[in-house]
Amino acid sequence: MNNELHILLVDDNPLDRGIVKRELRQEFGELHFHEVTNANELSAAISGDEFDLVITDFQIRWTNGLDVLRHVKLQHPTCPVLMFTATGSEEIAVEAMKSGLSDYVIKNSQHMVRLSGAVRNALENAAIVRRAAYLETRLQNLLTQLQIGAFSCSLDGLFTDANDAMLELLGCKSASDLPGRSLREFFPSQVDSGTFLKKIAAANTSEETTVEFNSDPGALRVLRINGRQIHVAGEPPRIDGLVEDVTIRSLAETRARQAEIAQTQIEMLSDREKQILIEVAAGGMNKTIARKFDISTKTVERHRSNLMKKLRVRSLAELVRLAALAENFSQQLSVPQEHPL
Incomplete structure (x- = not known):
């Protein structure tokens, strides 16, 4: 584990803070703890960017763990937060998890051994999330540089998201112009677009087609469109895809x-x-x-x-x-x- 790991520790009980520091240093070696004991210290700490993980109690004299969690996530969405408390409940744990809590550990000798594992898992998961976000940003930048439009749309073709290159192909000045626009606009007829969308809806593989698109009067473009149906638990199915201007290549x-x-x-x-x-x-x-x-x-x-x-x-x-x-x-x-x- 990196010796430069910084942990923001929010707990008004000095004995409990000492237990946390001792337990984690036994597991990870030298760590840097920033101990918060009042609201001003918390605000100052959160406004900075000097911690890798937050451990908070639930019941604190001047606030509670849910508010700490929300304040941290508001300014540091990817920072992992653990709740280490003896005063919480199952309902609080569920609510906290829905708000982005990484883990919930009970403050007693029986569960103390879980704290180190929870910290390790939270840091590893946060690293995965940051890596995924970095790769997504890099991909979007590359697609924009290559003038490849990336989009998400409903199974009927209505756009729900698009990168800058896609917005440019659509003639949109910004993402606020996207609502109501459809993938069908690129096709010469409703029949052609309907056939393509039906193929995607019926298949588990990516579908591809090439169309001629009049972006401006007299400006004929050849576009290569591919899309695939995506399923995410709790969300309606959608289509993710790419649109590439292949006019010169064609x-x-x-x-x-x-x-x-x-x-x-x-x-x-x-x-x-x-x-x-x-x-x-x-x-x-x-x-x-x-x-x-x-x-x-x-x-x-x-x-x-x-x-x-x-x-x-x-x-x-x-x-x-x-x-x-x-x-x-x-x-x-x-x-x-x-x-x-």
Whole structure:
């Protein structure tokens, strides 16, 4: 256990405070105790941030353990609080647990051995909670940096929570604009959104789809949406998911597919047709091409006409565009400089 552990001890009985300090030092070694014996000391201690755990009695001359718990949790939500008392009851213990109490230990010799274990468990659980909160914050920051929207919504698609990137996708200035907004807005039709939501509701796995979304007039985005149904005890089922703007990636993939198709088409041409296509794509005139390959202008025109038919293009501009799509095709093809007709 870390020797720099600081414990805020709230108890107006000096004998009981001594018992707590002795018991915990036997288990954990050197500890730093901040002993509180009045309301002013408690307020000053809570306003600071110099303790890792709070141990409080329930019945105190100037307050009670429930109020101590509430004051601590108000300013330090993740700080573990233990109640070590001889004057509480089962009802008080239940109420305290609902308010965030980590554990409740009875002040007597029989239960004294539980105190060290309760402290250890409370500190370990608090560390887990802080770690989870840190990871959640880090994840949200990463998602925001990557412009990936994270959301929670009802099974019908109504948003209940969203990160900054998601709010931006929705055109919301702040989280206060979120009520009434729905995941369905990203879909081209109610039928499409309904189908996606029904799949999530019926499955125990994540569902994913890609949609085209008009965020602004004339600004078409391609969004990848995935979601999964989440069940938490005592809460209605919800959907947690991500929305990623993949417009640039989708455009790149489309161009890659078009380039692959263009290369396949070009590979079906004869060597002479490939030569002519390279020259045409470079802006060569018929007469210039004819002189370069020592052929007639009419032969060049015939090759150009055949290229248009074979490549299924209707204009010179389309022919040049297709050649440009086939990235580096001229370097990849072994085209002879001269070829007999």
